[in-house]
Amino acid sequence: MRVGPRHAHVLGSGGVLRTINGGHGRRLTAHRAPARNSWRTSTTIGAYLGRCRSNFGEPTHARPLDRRHRPPPGHRPGPPAEPRRASTPAPAPRPAQGGGDVFETPAPGKPPRFEGLTDKALIQALHDAAAKHKDLGYNQARKIIFTELDNHEGKVKCVYTGRELRTDKIPNASDMNTEHTWPQSKGATGAAKSDLHHLFPTDSKANSQRSSYPFGEVQKVKWSSPSGAKLGTDAEGRTVFEPPPEHKGNVARAMFYFSTVYGKAIPAAEEAALKKWNVQDQVDAAELTRNGAIEKYQGNRNPFVDDATLAQRIADF
Structure with a gap:
């Protein structure tokens, strides 16, 4: 060889x-x-x-050369073993958004909030979950609104006209004051008078125009603001107040909250307009942020802000 x-x-x-x-x-x-x-x-x-x-x-x-290490007859070597890889730890679950309370928006695939409840049963469940809160008192509530809650970079904006006022304290009532979305004359008294979930800063003149009229869609205008707010009569001839488009959903959800927490009925015509606005003007980041801030002040949230679809499961407030 x-x-x-x-x-x-x-x-x-x-x-x-x-x-x-x-x-x-x-x-x-x-x-x-x-x-x-x-x-x-x-x-x-x-x-x-x-x-x-x-x-x-x-x-x-x-x-x-060692007989002890020889493979048995007919043995076929298997494929080479793959190198071991370091195991990657599973990612930690992400914290829930929205404060982690009962009204937190469910993840996709989870059962809807208050599953199976509608109408009176749902209203009762929402009442039990949201009614308990701290009564701040009206003066403290106004102070919070004008110096913290709705004060952004030193300015407070009217929700009806869009006019801004620079302030670091409660302003003169003849200039800008506090709007009770649910009027005091219709039941916003006691703890309800200082409940931040339905209180907003408003221009005094616009607030006077609204007065205690129900909300609705104006057909014949008597007063209006460049923002889109109107006072006038609806298709049935009733005098109604219509907020600007960007505040319509906020008004609807504040009214649903008040009705649920304080047991007040909403007239059918007004409820129909509010439910329409609840869909048209959906919850935005600013409204969610405000809801969370109010929770820190008085200890409860507006469930209709956390899940606007709850209103669709109630036929009659």
């Missing part, structure tokens, strides 16, 4: 190590070691043969 200039080594019988040098046939004989060191000789020769095999392109990871 001709293998070129390299040396090949084979182990003959009797422990003879033969060296073939490129076909010259030279032979070297290694004497066997004493029996007590035979395991060293076997291991050394096996390692030496492994290095020799690498010269011929054969694998070099063969074990030393």
